[in-house]
Amino acid sequence: MPWYDFLWSYEADGNYEHIAEHGISPDEVEWVVQHPLEVGSSRSSGRPVAVGRTPEGRLLIVVYEQIDDLTIYPVTAYEVEGA
Secondary structure: OOOOEEOOOOOOOOHHHHHHOOOOOHHHHHHHHHOOOEEEEOOOOOOEEEEEEOOOOOEEEEEEEEEEOOEEEEEEEEEOOOO
């Protein structure tokens, strides 16, 4: 299991608020990125994507930027409906 440092921006237009608007917590984002079922790239942005289930069973897609080998900046996340 990889370990990463996650960068969270708490400004009004930062990633923390954006992801919270989708009903997803930072803990859920971090869990999915560190325990993915699948990884790939976003078709629209080309950024890395992690797909995985939270400990509560929610299936999430997390789009992020990998700043360096150990640092992740989550861009957005959303739940797969009906999964």
